[in-house]
Amino acid sequence: MNSRGSNGLILFLSVVMLVIRGEAASDSFAKMFSSQQNPADPCYDEDRPRRCIPDFVNAAFGTAIEASSTCGTGGPTRYCDVSDLPGGGIGQCHVCDDSTPRRRFPPSYLTDLNNPNNVTCWRSEPLVSSQSFSAPPDNVTLTLSLGKKYELTYVSLQFCPKAAKPDSIAIYKSMDYGKTWQPFQFYSSQCRRVYGRPNRATITKANEQEARCTDSHRYTGGDGLGPVGRIAFSTLEGRPSAPDFDNSPVLQDWVTATDIKVVFNRLYMPQQSQDGVQEENMGLEESTKREREREERLKSQKINLIGEHLTGAATALPSVHQVIAPQEMQSNDALDIQEMSFVTTTTSTTLAHHYAVSDFAVGGRCKCNGHAARCLPGKDGEVICECRHNTAGRDCERCRPFHFDRPWARATARDANECKVCNCNLHARRCRFNMELYKLSGRVSGGVCLQCRHFTAGRHCHYCREGYYRDPARPITHRKACKPCDCHPIGASGKTCNQSTGQCPCKDGVTGTTCNRCARGYQQSRSHIAPCIKIPKVVQTQGTAGEDSGEHDEEDEERYDGRADQCGKCRASTRRLNLNKYCKRDYAILVRVAERHKKTEGGAQPGSNVPGTTWIRFSLYVESVYKRSQDSRLRRGPMTLYVHSADLACRCPKIKPNKSYLILGQESDGGGQSGITVTQRSIVIEWREEWHRRMRRFHRRARSCH
Structure with a gap:
């Protein structure tokens, strides 16, 4: 099929297949884009957590785009189409004017509903593309802010009909809302000369996060008479780790973006020398070399045709980028008459055209790391994930407070990696994660409770702190599970008791849980240092119950009653x-x-x-x-x-x-x-x-x- 309409259909289908191949490169990544039956709760299978992801969308649809140049914003301006003739060249010319609705071409047309029967285009100001490499580039920039992190599958640009197709295009991404930019993809017929990168380089695991440069956008795959009308960059195509996307943090980072910037660097590429052609095409297949040479011949023929046409038309018409004076804007009918075929007044080394794009699409999913099924508008208009699995954050990138018993991780098809609540036995409100403890536990538990209350202590607030002991009559989760030690101030050698039994450390000759009485064979003394002393043997053989051989002071007895727990108050x-x-x-x-x-x-x-x-x-x-x-x-x-x-x-x-x-x-x-x-x-x-x-x-x- 050699017709341009047939070629356009073939190209569109090729783009779709390209995107599908990029997704199919990763089996797990492809599952993310598979159709779902909208279960009651996509993040849980009954009570078992499972990975959940937001719907696949065109993240650019309806989003404002900032353009560095827009035709007609400075007043009425002429622009020209590319001729449908076999040799190309300049076709019919028109007028753009931002003050007239039907002659406006704002950036908002890039992300509106793409209707093939009613194509809307953004157009840049007309520019003069020099045929010299020393001339400044034809830089025009489109900047798209997604408002949140997305995991992108493709970036697509559909050029307007009868508009010149750029030769050199750079696509950049930002992961920090436009603070810094990283190269995403390059397109150029001379990659090494323009971007310093080889053409169609092979990506290995060592450089999976590097941008490639390709000249594939310059060929239709049919008769080779012109570039394709759409470019589609698949983020995972040719990346070796794509089949194991779930376990590749490098690629997960590679497809993440908050902003996309497209820079049109060159509208036309100056004709390069034969040595340059040989250098650029070094290492390519022989058929590709012949195709390149054919394009160079076509370019030369196009320039010659323009040069021949210049002699009769150059002096009669204004330049393409000339702004029309207000007195020339008499009526729409007059403008329609002025919209005729013409060429520029410049020399044969320049071509005057503009950039024109009808659709700017960015396919992907709201980045929620597998812990949310949808994104919702939050405060200040920002978009946030509706996080599940006990996660939190704008991208569900961390565990919610008090759920640090296991480390945060991205959900996978095998494991939802749900954040687990810390076990603090209801005695703490904060905890932290400790990797060493997590490893020692066999990767089961790594939470450490902070600021244990109710006189508890320990990693899980699971025992009583110093000076308290466990009440066996209450569960450890009870707020009064720990009782204060009741050690006798004279009979005990310290105030700290056994945290399990409540047994106080008794002095020699003293016994009892609280060290409040003398042991068998001991009697009370006046000393606070040794409150119980051994009974002399003669007293043990001749004395009777309740009889002491030593003198006692009543004041001492009131402070220390050795048999208080048996006799009660006397x-x-x-x-x-x-x-x-x-x-x-x-x-x-x-x-x-x-x-x-x-x-x-x-x-x-x-x-x-x-x-x-x-x-x-x-x-x-x-x-x-x-x-x-x-x-x-x-x-x-x-x-x-x-x-x-x-x-x-x-x-x-x-x-x-x-x-x-x-x-x-x-x-x-x-x-x-x-x-x-x-x-x-x-x-x-x-x-x-x-x-x-x-x-x-x-x-x-x-x-x-x-």
Whole structure:
């Protein structure tokens, strides 16, 4: 098929196949572009996470493009088509004017709906393309900002019908919203001369992230009479790692872009010497060389035809890039008449044309790293991914807070790489990731909890911190799972207990979880350094329960009660005495203990008939009676005192021979028989001489007792 329409159809189909080949180069990448059945949640298969990706779109559609040159923005300007004649040349000329709607060619036409039946074009200002390599390039730039990171599959440019096709084009990409630019692709008939790169170089794994240069845009593949009407750059074509795209960070970075810039460097390429042709085509196939030579001959014929035509038309028409004066703009009909075939007034070494593009397309997907199925507009109009799999960020490029138990990773077809929540047992709100711990765990867990609360500590807040111990009655997730150590200030050698059992470190001779009592074979001492000392052997063989061989101070006993956990609080040994306590007792007497007798079993005490009850009997002498009832049997002189052995063992009361005591109690505790009985309700205090005055004062005030 030699017709231009047939060639255009073939070229369009070739572009489509080129894009498909680029996608098929990577099996995993091709899966990303396969049709989906729109499940209820594309990011999860029931409860199992899976890779999800946004729809494939033309990211440039409807997006504003910035052009460095637009025809008619400076006033009415003439531009010309390329002739349909076999030799090419200049065809019909027209006028562009930004102030007239039907003569406007703004950059917005590049990204509007591409309708083949109603082609809209952006056109640059007409320019003069010099046939000298020393002349400045014909630079015109198109800049497209995508507004977010995209993973691109192709970049496509569709040139306008009857417009000159550029010879040298550079495509750049930016990954940081236009701050820096990286070459993406080059097109030129003389790659080495213009861009310093070989033509159609082979890409290896060592240079997969480098831009190539090619002259493929200059040939139709048919009769070779002109360049193709579209160029389509496939980002993955010819890249060796494309079949394993999921595991190639280099290519994942290569296809990522936030902005695309297209620079038209040369509209026409000056005819090069035969040596230059041989140098440029070095290493190409022989058929390609012949095709190049044919193009050079066609170019020469085109220039000769233009030179012959110049003699009759050059003096009659204005130059292509000349701005038309306002008085010449009489009516649209007049302009239509002026739109005729003409050539420039310049020499035969220049060609006056312009750049014209009808469609600028960028195919790809919103970059969400496999953790989102769609992108949504965010704050300030920016586009962000609707992140899933516990990820966060504009591109789902990190794990959301408190989900750092495994490292962030891009989702693949095999593993969604979902971010996992840190295990802090409900005691922390922040955590961090530690790679060394992750490796040591067999790549299972790498989260480290920060600022553990509720007195917990550890990587997972899983044990109690120093000074606290685990409460076995509560789960570790309970906010009161850790209890403070209750170590006795005298019996314990420190304030830190075992974090599992709560056992405090006890001093020698001290025992108990909190170190609050003397161990078997030890007795309490006055020393805070050694509160429990060994009982002498003679005392162990001759002494009785509740009897100590050493002297004790009541103040020391109040601070350290060695049997407190068994005996409870002893009211009989209190040192505090007031009128209220005096009034509530039947009697108050001063006695001196003479002798302690051996244990007697139940029933030995008068009035006692409880079998198995053990009593201790003391002989004493009543020295003074401060209070008694009218029918009381209490008199000065010798009497017998009975104390329960269990109470005496707990030092409640604490009675020792040859000591004087003030005793206050109830006469009914004695059962109505001879002698008195001391119980835990009684008050037994070692006598002090200064208490005579207090007891007389209580006696005088006793009539106020109720």
